[in-house]
Amino acid sequence: MSIRIRMLLSFSSMLVISLLFILLTASLYTIAATGDLQSFRDIYKAHYRINPLTEQGESIFQELKFVAKNDPDSFRDMPLLREYDFKLRAEKTGLYVRRESSQLFESFTFNQPNLDRALPPYDLDNTQIRGTFNINERFYAYAKFDFRYADGARGSVFVIRERSPFADLTRRLLPVLTILLVCVLVIANVLLYRWITRSVVRPLHRLRGSAEQIEEGNLQFELDPPSKDEVGRLQQAFENMRVQLQQSNRLRLQDEENRKELISNISHDLRTPLTDIRGYIEGIRDGVANTPEKMNAYVNIIHAKAANMDRLVEELFLYSKLDFKQVPFHLEKMNIVEFMEDSMEELRYDLEDKGVTLAWNNEAAAPVMVEADLEKLKRTVMNIMDNALKYMNKEHKRMSISLQADPQWATVTFEDNGQGIAEEALPHIFERFYRAELSRNSKTGGSGLGLAIARQIVEGHGGEIRAESKPGEGTTIIVRLRRIPTEGGGLGDGTNSDH
Helix, strand or coil, X not given: CCHHHHHHHHHHHHHHHHHHHHHHHHHHHHHHHHCCHHHHHHHHCHXXXXXXXXXXXXXXXXXXXXXXXXXXXXXXXXXXXXXXHHHHHCCCEEEEEEECCEEEEECCCCCCCCHHHHCCCCCCCCCCCEEEEEECXXXXXXXXXXXXXXXXXXXXXXXXXXXXXXXXXXXXXXXXXXXXXXXXXXXXXXXXXXXXXXXXXXXXXXXXXXXXXXXXXXXXXXXXXXXXXXXXXXXXXXXXXXXXXXXXHHHHHHHHHHHXXXXXXXXXXXXXXXXXXXXXXXXXXXXXXXXXXXXXXXXXXXXXXXXXXXXXXXXXXXXXHHHCCCCCCCCEEEEHHXXXXXXHHHHHHHHHHCCEEEEEEECCCCCCEEEECHHHHHHHHHHHHHHHHHCCCCCCEEEEEEEEECCCEEEEEEEECCCCCCCCCHHHCCCCCCCCCCCCCCCCCCCCCHHHHHHHHHHHCCCEEEXXXXXXXXXXXXXXXXXXXXXXXXXXXXXXCCC
């Protein structure tokens, strides 16, 4: 349930409860004062607040008072009394007249044999002319006036109206009911407050505490959203932000370590050839190369070292541009079968001079079209081949390259019979400056950027590259490039791109 609905329900409930409390309290006071809910409107009028009669009944009662004061013997006139009683019956009220202890007139409205016993005694001062009385389970309200007849006898005129017994019960229980209603109102407010506090305020306090922890640099905590409302979604977004910050912080630390390692590796790979070059130059300056043959050998070595340094710098520069996506890829449709066959022809003679047997196996039945940058893809092949040649330590060196095709991918596999790669080193061989040979000996390894550059190029084509290896048996590099349909709509090998 959303906070908006909770707030709406809370305030609506509070409003309804308050209104009901006011109306019920007013009703109880009205019932206690007037004896009937029908006189509810009279509570707003001070003149009728304690009047047990209706407006018409009160008017008739005032006439009867006037008669009692000015012509009391008129109450012996039965036709007159019946006329007044007829008017009162229209208001559900009756007339009762007495003389001393005798009854002169009783309205048929009452039908109460014990009515004369329930009436109050004479009060010729008329200090209390309104009141109530009970006869068994029936409850009555009255207005009376006591007077003296012309002969001095005491007399009373009553205008009586039957009311609900609930009015008397309410009058007795009014203090208790009022306190009970106030308690209900207070408890309802407390419960609503606790509900809002538990569902809104407390989660916001937790959120603030989490923000303070992040401000102090502590990201090692977890904020579990307690609900799925707006506050819960806010906490979830805050938790996602914390996770992102934690990952960013971890990546920053990792990048810092990588930067330090990169500087260390570059320093090592540059320092070694520079030290060699400086040593040979000092040998020339000191006259160690005192023959043309030695001089020529020293110069060739210096040139080779400088070329290695230049290649290292060039590879580092290329890798940096690839890593920051600053190298454009000029993609064009090409048949990877023809590309690999041309590459094999270029490599075959060089590999034979190094004593490496090259095997080419094309398992595709027809042209396999891919979209690739020719120069960069050729660089990938050369880097993979160079890396394989550096670690071939067997007497009979063998390199096998194969091509397979499925409806989605063209897969080129480079398999050698070199010394292989240890299992713990295999996941890292595509990282920059990584060498399985930790001494970073330039005689047994290159710059450590060859396979990293190959991965950047392959992934730049939207492809995949991975390695499999068994120590002592050899290494397999697998390159996958996404196929594209030929002009006829198929994939060039009898399959269709939709199947």
